[in-house]
Amino acid sequence: MNEHTGFRRSLETIGVALLAIFLGLLASSVFVIIAGSNPVDAYQRLFCEGFGARGCETFGNLLVQTVVNEDTGESQTVFSPLHGTGGHSLALVLERATPLILTALSATVAFKAGLFSIGMDGQFVLGALAAAFLGYWFPAQLYTLFGVTDPELAPEALKTIMHIIVPAVCLGAAMMAGAFYSWIAGYLKVKLNINVLISTIILNAIAVQFVGYMVNYPLRSDMNNIARTARIDETAWLIPFNRGLFANADIEWFSGSRLGVGFIIAVVAAVLVWYFLYRTTRGYEQRMVNGSPLFARFSGIPGTHAMLRAMLISGALSGIAGAIEVIGVERRIVDGFATAGTGFDGVLVAILARESIVGILFVAPFIAGLEQGAINFQFGNLPRQLGNIIIALIILFNAMEYFLRSYIAAIWRKRHIFSGKSITPAPTEASS
Amino acid sequence: MTNAIEMRGIRKYFASTQTLAVDGVDLAVAPGEVHALVGENGAGKTTLMSILYGMVSPDEGEIFINGNRAHIKHPNDAIRNGIGMVHQHFKLVPSFTVAENIMLGIERNRAGFVNSRAESDDVRRLAAEFGLAVNPNQRVADLPVGMQQRVEILKTLQRDARILILDEPTAVLTPQEVNELYTVIRKLADTGRAIILITHKLLEVKAAADQVTIMRRGQHIGTYPVAGLTVNEMANQMVGRTVLLDVEKTPAQPGDTVISAENLLVAANGGVPAVFGVSFEVRRGEILGIAGVSGNGQTELVDAVAGMRPVESGEIRFLNQIITNCTVRERRIAGMAHIPEDRMDTGLNLKTTLDENVISTAYYREPFSRGWRFQFEEVRAFAQRVIDSFQIKSASVKGSIRTLSGGNLQKIVLGRELEGHPKFIIANQPTRGLDVGSIEFVHKTLIAARDAGAAVLLISVELEEIMSLSDRIAVMYEGRITGILDGETATEQNIAILMTGGSLDDAVHAGAVS
Numbered sequence: 019m020n021e022h023t024g025f026r027r028s029l030e031t032i033g034v035a036l037l038a039i040f041l042g043l044l045a046s047s048v049f050v051i052i053a054g055s056n057p058v059d060a061y062q063r064l065f066c067e068g069f070g071a072r073g074c075e076t077f078g079n080l081l082v083q084t085v086v087n088e089d090t091g092e093s094q095t096v097f098s099p100l101h102g103t104g105g106h107s108l109a110l111v112l113e114r115a116t117p118l119i120l121t122a123l124s125a126t127v128a129f130k131a132g133l134f135s136i137g138m139d140g141q142f143v144l145g146a147l148a149a150a151f152l153g154y155w156f157p158a159q160l161y162t163l164f165g166v167t168d169p170e171l172a173p174e175a176l177k178t179i180m181h182i183i184v185p186a187v188c189l190g191a192a193m194m195a196g197a198f199y200s201w202i203a204g205y206l207k208v209k210l211n212i213n214v215l216i217s218t219i220i221l222n223a224i225a226v227q228f229v230g231y232m233v234n235y236p237l238r239s240d241m242n243n244i245a246r247t248a249r250i251d252e253t254a255w256l257i258p259f260n261r262g263l264f265a266n267a268d269i270e271w272f273s274g275s276r277l278g279v280g281f282i283i284a285v286v287a288a289v290l291v292w293y294f295l296y297r298t299t300r301g302y303e304q305r306m307v308n309g310s311p312l313f314a315r316f317s318g319i320p321g322t323h324a325m326l327r328a329m330l331i332s333g334a335l336s337g338i339a340g341a342i343e344v345i346g347v348e349r350r351i352v353d354g355f356a357t358a359g360t361g362f363d364g365v366l367v368a369i370l371a372r373e374s375i376v377g378i379l380f381v382a383p384f385i386a387g388l389e390q391g392a393i394n395f396q397f398g399n400l401p402r403q404l405g406n407i408i409i410a411l412i413i414l415f416n417a418m419e420y421f422l423r424s425y426i427a428a429i430w431r432k433r434h435i436f437s438g439k440s441i442t443p444a445p446t447e448a449s450s
Numbered sequence: 451m452t453n454a455i456e457m458r459g460i461r462k463y464f465a466s467t468q469t470l471a472v473d474g475v476d477l478a479v480a481p482g483e484v485h486a487l488v489g490e491n492g493a494g495k496t497t498l499m500s501i502l503y504g505m506v507s508p509d510e511g512e513i514f515i516n517g518n519r520a521h522i523k524h525p526n527d528a529i530r531n532g533i534g535m536v537h538q539h540f541k542l543v544p545s546f547t548v549a550e551n552i553m554l555g556i557e558r559n560r561a562g563f564v565n566s567r568a569e570s571d572d573v574r575r576l577a578a579e580f581g582l583a584v585n586p587n588q589r590v591a592d593l594p595v596g597m598q599q600r601v602e603i604l605k606t607l608q609r610d611a612r613i614l615i616l617d618e619p620t621a622v623l624t625p626q627e628v629n630e631l632y633t634v635i636r637k638l639a640d641t642g643r644a645i646i647l648i649t650h651k652l653l654e655v656k657a658a659a660d661q662v663t664i665m666r667r668g669q670h671i672g673t674y675p676v677a678g679l680t681v682n683e684m685a686n687q688m689v690g691r692t693v694l695l696d697v698e699k700t701p702a703q704p705g706d707t708v709i710s711a712e713n714l715l716v717a718a719n720g721g722v723p724a725v726f727g728v729s730f731e732v733r734r735g736e737i738l739g740i741a742g743v744s745g746n747g748q749t750e751l752v753d754a755v756a757g758m759r760p761v762e763s764g765e766i767r768f769l770n771q772i773i774t775n776c777t778v779r780e781r782r783i784a785g786m787a788h789i790p791e792d793r794m795d796t797g798l799n800l801k802t803t804l805d806e807n808v809i810s811t812a813y814y815r816e817p818f819s820r821g822w823r824f825q826f827e828e829v830r831a832f833a834q835r836v837i838d839s840f841q842i843k844s845a846s847v848k849g850s851i852r853t854l855s856g857g858n859l860q861k862i863v864l865g866r867e868l869e870g871h872p873k874f875i876i877a878n879q880p881t882r883g884l885d886v887g888s889i890e891f892v893h894k895t896l897i898a899a900r901d902a903g904a905a906v907l908l909i910s911v912e913l914e915e916i917m918s919l920s921d922r923i924a925v926m927y928e929g930r931i932t933g934i935l936d937g938e939t940a941t942e943q944n945i946a947i948l949m950t951g952g953s954l955d956d957a958v959h960a961g962a963v964s
Contacts (some may be wrong), residue, residue, distance in 0.1 A: 051531075124715065134692035297823070297824060298822040298823060298824065299813055299819045299821075299822055299823075299824060300822055302806065302813055302824070305802065305806075305807070306799055306802070306810060308801075309799035309800075309801040309802055310795055310796075310799045310800075310801070312792075312795050312796045313795065313796055313797070313798065313799045313810070314810075315758055315778065315787065316756075316758060316778065316796045316797065317778070317792055317811045318778035318779030318781075318782050318811060319810065320759075320779070378703050
């Protein structure tokens with residue numbers, strides 16, 4: 019019964035997610051109608067802006083699109099996700115999804131150890147700060163060390179080495195910053211049994227304010243209207259695809275985005291986290307502590323160590339996310355970056371994905387696309403907040419999992435009866 | 451005469467677990483009759499009664515109350531139809547008084563203010579009418595379990611219940627309380643009420659019931675007058691095969707002392723001492739049973755011995771090593787195994803799969819892992835071995851264990867704990883909530899472990915279990931061991947006296963006087 023049931027459960031989970039999305043959109047239409055627009059048109063626009071290629075007009079265009087070749091005037095039908103004249107939204111979506119994937123992994127690692135840490139935001143901004151500072155300070159030190167006065171004239175060999183070392187140092191420092199910050203909450207939990215949810219909320223507030231202060235005062239680089247740190251050195255960049263490996267390939271698909279090494283790091287991290295959680299004894303310890311703390315204690319599983327380790331890994335992942343956002347995308351921290359709440363979106367992704375690693379890889383781009391679409395969204399007199407409303411409602415409906423699942427189970431049962439399969443009785447815990 | 455209750459062709463399928471919990475069951479109970487409903491775990495007894503009480507809606511079937519068709523969709527409908535239920539886990543508000551609990555939801559009020567004096571009077575009158583003495587103004591939290599049950603019964607009577615469902619009513623009672631309960635049940639039946647007794651203790655059926663309905667795997671096996679049926683016949687019908695109720699065992703051949711405790715003082719969760727200076731020793735090849743009504747310090751004692759709770763003072767020696775402050779893992783490495791009281795939360799992790807459950811005490815070492823990496827071949831082979839050698843039905847290595855029955859869950863625990871021939875086994879309520887077939891299996895397994903040379907510490911609130919398995923019996927009362935008896939010569943009466951704080955000298959004395 020088990021393999022079969024497992025497969026059925028996965029199908030059900032996907033069904034629940036799709037149903038929640040549908041219901042979320044349905045409920046959001048109330049707001050669209052109040053604003054005086056047609057929901058179908060509005061959503062078409064939203065999704066095209068979020069996920070479509072240029073020229074996307076309808077839901078159908080998300081998959082298939084007719085394009086006119088400018089030279090010959092011929093029109094041809096193409097598969098939209100792979101078609102990208104002047105850049106494809108999907109590349110932007112994946113760029114936006116990168117920090118979401120990492121922070122969602124971060125949340126998942128903590129959740130799986132039974133710690134409801136939502137400290138991703140604080141760890142994220144501290145990681146970003148570490149990377150932003152080292153991104154210009156560390157190369158400057160190296161240039162001085164090697165007697166280079168003008169970075170433009172630095173020897174090629176030095177630059178090549180720096181292109182590897184500097185990003186690595188930035189990522190490593192961000193990891194440590196995030197891990198340390200997360201460890202504080204873990205330590206408070208283990209030693210003083212302080213609720214992780216509460217300590218991380220407070221730690222988030224402290225980190226966000228601290229980063230805001232650092233950007234506005236000690237690390238402020240110029241007298242620009244909006245405070246910002248110095249631009250990181252070019253050697254600190256995580257190379258985007260369209261400049262690095264594929265610079266000469268001229269692939270239009272991601273020409274407009276900074277999608278790059280950062281995304282690869284996120285995907286690799288997902289694989290590593292999965293391997294760690296499900297294939298190593300340490301991951302096993304963490305999951306058992308979550309499943310039942312009593313069981314872990316009874317079995318002699320070192321729960322304290324497992325919890326602290328989970329918090330360290332969780333913090334490191336969020337720290338990396340912050341670093342990637344700085345050295346891969348933003349190149350500097352501008353005032354307001356810290357309060358954007360990117361880390362918290364990762365928590366939402368983790369919850370929506372039900373702590374499933376594969377789920378995160380799908381949910382993160384979906385949420386990123388909705389955010390992306392909402393930002394570019396201009397339709398009638400609809401505000402861009404519509405995107406956030408839709409996301410919130412989808413999460414709300416997704417929380418109704420139990421109800422939706424029983425609804426889907428009812429459909430299954432009908433199918434069973436129609437297909438004439440007999441139902442065999444088996445002992446349960448229904449009776450004690 | 452029309453039946454007080456009649457259920458016809460009740461059928462219920464649970465989609466979530468894909469089980470047909472109740473399959474076309476009929477049940478008829480006459481007024482004034484005590485009707486026992488017996489069956490193994492998962493036989494559908496509780497589901498059937500939940501349907502009668504309106505907590506579960508049936509897929510098919512009809513219910514007649516006093517000959518009239520009744521539609522029971524909610525417990526409120528059931529109460530309106532004169533059905534009352536006393537659940538296994540009492541549903542009382544501990545901080546309320548007896549009267550407040552009994553009158554909950556039907557308060558006597560004056561302009562919206564509760565008239566507590568009138569409530570107390572009502573309760574007193576009710577209690578007098580049925581001869582169930584209670585103090586209406588006492589807080590429920592301060593009452594012993596037997597009295598709490600009495601409050602539950604009064605609660606149903608206040609709502610004019612003509613049909614009373616009692617779910618496993620004796621599970622938490624002392625032998626004396628059990629006898630009092632039987633008297634109350636009989637008295638209530640004599641007033642023309644119909645009583646349904648859910649149980650899997652067959653001796654209880656013999657002692658209290660007129661009729662018995664036996665269920666197996668959701669089906670109605672038969673309804674018989676209790677007088678015409680022996681306990682063994684009932685057991686065989688319940689399980690569907692011949693079971694051995696009496697445990698077969700040879701006399702113990704105790705060897706060296708394996709574990710000894712000296713003057714243990716252990717605190718309960720709030721820091722209040724729960725175990726006061728307990729000393730005992732268990733030798734190789736012997737079962738020491740600890741009898742006692744639950745809540746007399748057994749849980750704390752076991753936790754301390756197993757390393758899950760700190761010892762305030764005293765000393766525990768295991769194989770001549772002092773292990774008083776050792777961790778659980780250190781004790782397990784030394785050869786200690788523990789079958790916990792609560793297999794759902796402590797003994798197993800129901801959120802995960804069978805293989806991850808059976809390796810929880812040894813996952814960190816070979817052959818299950820090397821360094822951080824699991825050796826999945828070895829894990830799978832071991833899990834399969836547990837499934838095969840313990841005959842765990844409808845389980846698979848990678849399967850979820852959530853839907854398994856209590857007996858099968860306990861087999862998983864046994865499979866894990868008995869791996870590698872432990873030198874000392876703590877078995878805390880090893881058969882709680884299990885059906886006859888599984889109890890037989892657990893008992894045989896423990897005896898086999900004893901015969902293989904293990905020392906076994908058996909803690910149980912079931913007197914019969916203690917008496918049939920133990921080579922020596924220690925009795926606990928209020929955190930102390932009030933006496934250690936020889937397993938061969940101990941009588942139920944002697945143990946019962948010690949369990950309730952009496953002393954055997956007094957009993958002998960009293961016996962001589964009367």
